[in-house]
Amino acid sequence: TPTDPRVVEAMLPYFTKQYGNPSSIYKLAQEAHEAKEVAREKVARILRAKPEEVVFTSGGTEADNLAVKGVAYANREKGNHIVTSQIEHHAVLNVCKWLETQGYEVTYLGVDKYGLVNLEELRKAITARTILITIMQANNEIGTIEPISKIGEIARERGIYLHTDAVQTVGKIPIVVDELGVDLLSLSAHKFHGPKGVGALYIRRGTRVAPLIHGGHHERNRRAGTENVPAIVGLGKACAIALEEGEEETRKVKALTERLRKGILDRVDDIIVNGHPEHRLHNTLNVCVEHVEGESVLLNLDMAGIAASTGSACASGSLEPSHVLSAIGVPPETARGSVRFSLGKGTTRADVDFVLEALPPIVEKLRAMSPLGKLNH
Numbered sequence: 001t002p003t004d005p006r007v008v009e010a011m012l013p014y015f016t017k018q019y020g021n022p023s024s025i026y027k028l029a030q031e032a033h034e035a036k037e038v039a040r041e042k043v044a045r046i047l048r049a050k051p052e053e054v055v056f057t058s059g060g061t062e063a064d065n066l067a068v069k070g071v072a073y074a075n076r077e078k079g080n081h082i083v084t085s086q087i088e089h090h091a092v093l094n095v096c097k098w099l100e101t102q103g104y105e106v107t108y109l110g111v112d113k114y115g116l117v118n119l120e121e122l123r124k125a126i127t128a129r130t131i132l133i134t135i136m137q138a139n140n141e142i143g144t145i146e147p148i149s150k151i152g153e154i155a156r157e158r159g160i161y162l163h164t165d166a167v168q169t170v171g172k173i174p175i176v177v178d179e180l181g182v183d184l185l186s187l188s189a190h191k192f193h194g195p196k197g198v199g200a201l202y203i204r205r206g207t208r209v210a211p212l213i214h215g216g217h218h219e220r221n222r223r224a225g226t227e228n229v230p231a232i233v234g235l236g237k238a239c240a241i242a243l244e245e246g247e248e249e250t251r252k253v254k255a256l257t258e259r260l261r262k263g264i265l266d267r268v269d270d271i272i273v274n275g276h277p278e279h280r281l282h283n284t285l286n287v288c289v290e291h292v293e294g295e296s297v298l299l300n301l302d303m304a305g306i307a308a309s310t311g312s313a314c315a316s317g318s319l320e321p322s323h324v325l326s327a328i329g330v331p332p333e334t335a336r337g338s339v340r341f342s343l344g345k346g347t348t349r350a351d352v353d354f355v356l357e358a359l360p361p362i363v364e365k366l367r368a369m370s371p372l373g374k375l376n377h
């Protein structure tokens with residue numbers, strides 16, 4: 001998302017005028033400290049958490065690493081088993097894979113055709129050695145929203161920590177950590193009009209988490225290093241704006257995403273819409289365009305001035321079909337035609353209509369040329 005100009009404005013003084021190191025004691029430093037703590041309150045407010053439960057990080061990836069490795073390390077004597085899903089972001093999946101090389105065991109739950117984890121399978125996966133369940137709140141590729149509060153009930157019953165990667169949901173849908181029943185929750189500012197390179201991990205009071213970065217006593221000994229005050233102020237401002245304006249934005253973006261979905265289905269044949277029809281993010285539309293390569297569609301869209309993605313932005317460039325689409329059972333040849341559109345508060349009806357004009361001739365041209373082309377099948 002573009003950084004909201006009001007966020008930029010809030011950040012600017014902390015580069016040049018209010019540049020104090022928040023750990024120092026002079027007035028300038030204390031002002032920076034104060035700004036950081038006000039930002040913490042704003043982050044806490046969007047989660048309905050307590051400010052002391054918020055730890056600032058360099059983004060969603062670090063928050064996920066701190067949650068999963070931090071719990072794994074701190075609770076090693078209790079157990080070595082983690083339950084996650086096959087459709088997590090790589091910031092969780094690759095942490096789990098790495099932990100497997102360090103003596104931990106991980107169960108990767110499958111999902112149904114919509115991307116939902118099965119609660120019975122989750123129950124069955126839990127053992128006496130399970131220390132953590134980590135399931136994302138909404139999937140970044142297909143937008144499916146997982147039943148986190150139900151998972152929270154299971155985690156509570158069994159006395160296991162629950163982490164959710166909420167990078168795709170914070171700032172987009174209302175979140176109440178107690179209703180979700182989570183002990184840890186990751187968020188990232190650049191997904192909701194804040195700056196890149198800053199995020200936070202919510203850590204419920206009393207949760208045992210080992211720090212990953214050792215050094216000074218910053219962030220209550222949970223994350224050492226001089227804090228990035230301008231970015232943190234930006235994150236706080238983005239949270240405040242999202243809380244105030246989120247509902248209206250949701251309504252608007254939802255209608256535009258629906259217009260795009262219907263428009264594509266009307267204008268292009270052999271389209272598969274991925275993700276859950278109801279339990280989904282309002283701003284993400286992932287479709288498989290049969291008989292073409294998604295990458296070719298993207299390049300052509302880009303030439304028309306339209307920025308879209310295939311699977312995950314982080315995975316593009318890899319020739320493997322998306323792990324998320326594979327997990328929901330999309331055959332590899334279909335998954336290769338995946339195109340993901342993400343809408344936001346800056347998206348207009350004219351933008352959507354522009355895509356609807358541009359896409360059909362692109363698909364037609366590619367289908368005529370492509371070795372995967374329908375005519376050549």
Ligand code: PLP
Pocket residue numbers: 058059060061062064089091136138139140165167168188189197198199314
């Ligand atoms: N988790 C999810 C679900 C994401 O979509 C992303 C996006 O990039 C991340 C984690 C990583 O966050 P960041 O880019 O802030 O490191």
